[in-house]
Each structure stands twice: as C-alpha cells, then as structure tokens.
Amino acid sequence: MPFLSSAWYVAAFSREITVDAPLARTLLDRAIVLYREASGAVVALDDRCPHRFAPLSRGRLIDGALECPYHGLRFGAAGTCVLNPHGDGRVPAGAVVRRYPTRERYGAIWIWFGEAHEAATVPLPEFEFLDPLHNFTCDGYLLTQANYQLSADNLLDLSHFQYLHPDTLGSDMMARGTVQSASEGDTVWVHRAMRGEILQPFVGRSFGVPDGKAADRDLDVRWQPPGLLTITVSVREAGAAPEMTRVGMSAHWLTPETAATTHYFFSFGLPREMGDEGEALVRFSVEGLMKPFRDEDLPMLEAQQRAIGERDFWSLRPALLPIDAGAVRARRIMERLIADDLAYLNAAVPGAPQRVAGCVSEVSGR
Incomplete structure (x- = not known):
C-alpha cells in the first residue's frame, strides 16, 4: 500500500528522544533511527548501515556520531560516515545514510519522508492548544494492529460511543444527535450535537456537570492529511447560558507503522490560566480515556483489519450510512493526494506534474 510521502508525520513524543541512546521506530514501512545531538536537535536516519545493513539503532552515540554495532563505522548527523x-x-563513497527532515513542536517530533528540500516550504499543522508555554499538556500512545485510515474513520464518526463505549463515553443520545460534515480544501470537519444528554460520570466530572444532570454536548472533529485530528468537546448543563460552556481539546496523530499497523499518539491541552485544575484535568483525561481506547477501540479496529486483510477497502463494497460522510471525504482526499504524490515521484518526462509548496499542480498552472 502506498503512503503519502510529502507530509509531516509524528515520529515520537519529544520525551522519547534523548542524547543517551538511539530510538528505533518503523514509520511508513521504513526502519528509522532517531536521537538527539548535544545541541538538542533531533536526527532521523535510515536504520541501516550501508556496509552490511546492520541496524544502527543497536549502536552507541559517541561524540555526536552514531556507531554501527557490527563493524564500528560512525555516522554523523548529516548521515555521512565520519x-x-x-x-x-x-571512507567509501557509498557510506552514506539517508537523513530525514525533522521538526519539534507541540511536544512531538515530526518527520518528513518526501524530498528534503520541500520540507522547508510546508508548515506544520497547527495544534496551538498543545503549546507547553501556554498550556498544560498530557499525552498517551498506543500501537494499533490496524491500518491508520481505519483509526481515522473511527475518530471521524463518534456515534460509535453509544455502542462501543456505553459505560465510559457514550449515551443513548449519540446516534440520535444531529450530524453535519464539510470539507474546506484538504481539511474535513464533522460536527455532532446532543441536547438534554445524560452523561457518563467520567465525562460529566471532566466538564463539571453533576451526576444525573442533563447536558448539551457538542463534538467537533477536524481531520487533516495524512491522519492528524483535533477533537473539541463542548459541554454545559442543559439550558445554561453559552458562557457556561466548558471546552476540552485533544490531538490524535495517526502515523502508519506498516500498511496494517499504526502508531496512535494522542495529547490533551488546557490553558495554564486554569491553574491546578487544568493540570489535573489533562492527566485525568488521558488516564480515563486510555482504558476505552485500549480495551474497546483497539480490539474493534484490529478485528476490522483481520476481516479486511490485504484487500482494498472499497473492493469490499461497504454499505455506507450518512454518519460516514466525514470519513469518506477524508479517504477520498488521501487517495487523491497519494495519487498526485506518486505521479510526481515517478515522473521522468518533460511536462510531468510540478510540485508547488508540497502539493502537485500541472505545468499549465492548474
């Protein structure tokens, strides 16, 4: 299965990458090694020594260079043998390891798999509510044995809360809520509204709604390629003034490990102005959601993946419902972007597509 190369993916949380030891991680079916230089800059290289193809991640960091554990060749941050x-x-001319552009922001390390010179022209997606200077943040991670687009489908249709998470996140109002979806450029939005909902205790406590009190809850999901989502939850007691609404925001970053496995990074943020309450709430959110994510979402996604196997999703002719509109929009956008990406990367004749700012357009200027 092809992946979109020309995009920013989350490779790791910032706390995972140190100057003490390299980290091995498979991303988009590629073995990658990550580590920090003494300056704090993050280096990402192919995890394969060009001599005998030993994994560099098993080696040591010595004087800022990564030593191959097999024969001792050392590679600097640029990927060249030093x-x-x-x-x-x-040093043989071929003793070079590919280096990938990286950035560090929002508590995460971002990696670019497309042509290196293009990375500087494409900004990172915005997740300002995770800026640690202004927000308390807390994060979690799960490895999912399912394709990353199945995870995106799951997050773009939160009606499953009623059936998959009946005792933690859902209620019998979820399927009856009003749903709208739209797209703007390559961004997809899904809005779901429930009125007069009796929240589960975990949700109610998170938003200051007493047990048994009816509430108005809005769920807004924003999806951006390749699999970067923001979920905004707005809650107030039913009939309360809009200014009484409490809002929680979370990021959900889906990075393919392989065609059938996904790194699922998620993080919550609340303004530091909330003080101790905000700091406690982001921890409470991650701790409280880890169980339904791990014990309910993951088994379902993995069961879906087993049912699909290696077959194309559309070849199975899914019976679509109105609630699938957002997920379908996201899949169609990804199909177009991947096709454009492959056309650009494979082009070798005059008049082939030319890329502008990380996108593809025809030479004619379309």
Missing part, C-alpha cells in the same frame, strides 16, 4: 576504523581509514 569514521572508518579499518585499514587506512578511507
């Missing part, structure tokens, strides 16, 4: 301890020390 030391050959054998013979006269001559």
Whole structure:
C-alpha cells in the first residue's frame, strides 16, 4: 500500500528522544533511527548501515556520531560516515545514510519522508492548544494492529460511543444527535450535537456537570492529511447560558507503522490560566480515556483489519450510512493526494506534474 510521502508525520513524543541512546521506530514501512545531538536537535536516519545493513539503532552515540554495532563505522548527523576504523581509514563513497527532515513542536517530533528540500516550504499543522508555554499538556500512545485510515474513520464518526463505549463515553443520545460534515480544501470537519444528554460520570466530572444532570454536548472533529485530528468537546448543563460552556481539546496523530499497523499518539491541552485544575484535568483525561481506547477501540479496529486483510477497502463494497460522510471525504482526499504524490515521484518526462509548496499542480498552472 502506498503512503503519502510529502507530509509531516509524528515520529515520537519529544520525551522519547534523548542524547543517551538511539530510538528505533518503523514509520511508513521504513526502519528509522532517531536521537538527539548535544545541541538538542533531533536526527532521523535510515536504520541501516550501508556496509552490511546492520541496524544502527543497536549502536552507541559517541561524540555526536552514531556507531554501527557490527563493524564500528560512525555516522554523523548529516548521515555521512565520519569514521572508518579499518585499514587506512578511507571512507567509501557509498557510506552514506539517508537523513530525514525533522521538526519539534507541540511536544512531538515530526518527520518528513518526501524530498528534503520541500520540507522547508510546508508548515506544520497547527495544534496551538498543545503549546507547553501556554498550556498544560498530557499525552498517551498506543500501537494499533490496524491500518491508520481505519483509526481515522473511527475518530471521524463518534456515534460509535453509544455502542462501543456505553459505560465510559457514550449515551443513548449519540446516534440520535444531529450530524453535519464539510470539507474546506484538504481539511474535513464533522460536527455532532446532543441536547438534554445524560452523561457518563467520567465525562460529566471532566466538564463539571453533576451526576444525573442533563447536558448539551457538542463534538467537533477536524481531520487533516495524512491522519492528524483535533477533537473539541463542548459541554454545559442543559439550558445554561453559552458562557457556561466548558471546552476540552485533544490531538490524535495517526502515523502508519506498516500498511496494517499504526502508531496512535494522542495529547490533551488546557490553558495554564486554569491553574491546578487544568493540570489535573489533562492527566485525568488521558488516564480515563486510555482504558476505552485500549480495551474497546483497539480490539474493534484490529478485528476490522483481520476481516479486511490485504484487500482494498472499497473492493469490499461497504454499505455506507450518512454518519460516514466525514470519513469518506477524508479517504477520498488521501487517495487523491497519494495519487498526485506518486505521479510526481515517478515522473521522468518533460511536462510531468510540478510540485508547488508540497502539493502537485500541472505545468499549465492548474
């Protein structure tokens, strides 16, 4: 299965990458090694020594270079061999490891798999509610044995709360709520509204609604390629003034490990102006949601993946419902972007598509 190369993906949380030891991670079916230089800058290289193809992630960091654990060749941050301890020390011309552009923001390390010169022209998606200077944040991670687009489908249709999470996140109002979806450029929005809903205790406590009190809840999901989502939950007691609404925001970053496995990074943020309450609430949210995510969402996604196997999703002719509109929009956008990406990368003749700012357009200027 092809992946979209020219996009920013989350490779790891910032706290996972240190100057002490390299981290191995498979991303988009590629073995990658990540580590920090003494300056704090993050380096991402192919996790394969060009000599005998040993995994560099099993090596040591010595004087800012990554030493191959098999024969001791050392590679600097640029990916070039800086030391050959054998013979006269001559470094073969092919002793180079590909380096990938990275950025660090929102408590995460972002990686770019497309052409390196394009990375500087494409900004990171915005998740300002995770800026640690202004917000308390708390994060979690799960490895899902399912394709990343199944996870996106799951997050773009939160009606499943009623059936998959009946005792934690859902209520019998979910399926009866009003749903709207739209797209703007390559961004998809889904809005779901429930009125007079009796919330589960975990949800009610998160938003200051007493047990048994009816509430008005709005769920807004924003999806951006390749699999970056923001979920905004707005809650107030039924009939209360709009200014009494409490809002919680979370990021959900889906990075393919392989065609059938996904790194699921998620993070919550609340303004520091909330003080101790805000700091406690982001921890409470991650701790409280880990169980339904791990014990209910993941088994369902993995069961779906087993049912699909290696077949194309559309070849199975899914029976679509109105609640699928947002997920279908996202899948169609990804199909177009991947097709454009492949056309650009495979083009080798005059008049082939030309890329502008991370997108593809025809030479004619379309």
